[in-house]
Amino acid sequence: MKKTLEAFGELLTIMDRLRAECPWDKEQTFESLRRLTIEETYELADAIIKEETEDMKDELGDLLLHIVFYSKIGSETGDFDILDVIETINQKLVYRHPHIFGDVKVGNADEVKQNWEELKLRQGNRTVLGGVPKSLPALVKANRIQEKVRGVGFDWEVKEQIWEKLDEEVSELQKELKKTKGTRDNNPESYQKIEEEFGDLFFTIINAARLYGIDPENALERTNIKFIERFNYLEKTAHQNGKTLKELSMDEMDTLWEEAKKVLNKPLP
Numbered sequence: 001m002k003k004t005l006e007a008f009g010e011l012l013t014i015m016d017r018l019r020a021e022c023p024w025d026k027e028q029t030f031e032s033l034r035r036l037t038i039e040e041t042y043e044l045a046d047a048i049i050k051e052e053t054e055d056m057k058d059e060l061g062d063l064l065l066h067i068v069f070y071s072k073i074g075s076e077t078g079d080f081d082i083l084d085v086i087e088t089i090n091q092k093l094v095y096r097h098p099h100i101f102g103d104v105k106v107g108n109a110d111e112v113k114q115n116w117e118e119l120k121l122r123q124g125n126r127t128v129l130g131g132v133p134k135s136l137p138a139l140v141k142a143n144r145i146q147e148k149v150r151g152v153g154f155d156w157e158v159k160e161q162i163w164e165k166l167d168e169e170v171s172e173l174q175k176e177l178k179k180t181k182g183t184r185d186n187n188p189e190s191y192q193k194i195e196e197e198f199g200d201l202f203f204t205i206i207n208a209a210r211l212y213g214i215d216p217e218n219a220l221e222r223t224n225i226k227f228i229e230r231f232n233y234l235e236k237t238a239h240q241n242g243k244t245l246k247e248l249s250m251d252e253m254d255t256l257w258e259e260a261k262k263v264l265n266k267p268l269p
Contacts, residue, residue, distance in 0.1 A: 025069075043055075166205065230260040
């Protein structure tokens, strides 16, 4: 612990010096750092999903630097400093874990989450969904919304019920697609309805993933990575055969795609 505290103190000292002497660091504000913080968060997310622990360590350091940077700026404006930040999270953790630091009894992780939502409402969040950031990506936001409402009991009684709802949403989308005539430009209302039905379908699929303990963001990103790897294999193989992708027939593409699945899914020796 002593070594950790000394290292953290050194980081604070480095930040003080950077803020005082570095032209770039001097110019930064809360607003200018915001975009960079978002980028760093996504870089950490990439490292996590790829299970690259060295990169995770590096990206976590970058995020820690941002926390220290914001705190330094906050101390200059007189709004808060790093001590305020640490004390605030300490108090929040103790308050939101009465089953650890109090006499509340819980049986599982779901009950812990339910307690969290109740405590947040008591603490000042006036609505259940009031704490969901508006700037979250839509997929992540949908999952967070569903987790929030589940915390107050708004959820399916039996998770298998979601599949009937999914069939219903698919059917409604297909009906709208059959009814649509013309293009988006000359029939904007129909396309708006189709967009709404796609949205309902996506929301339901995300809900299904949550009910079965799957993080939809992670699931989709793993599929993105898998698709990119297979498509890159297809493209590379085509070039090795002296062809561009546009010169390949669909049958040829399908053959290479199946080959990519076998090669890339083969375990390493």
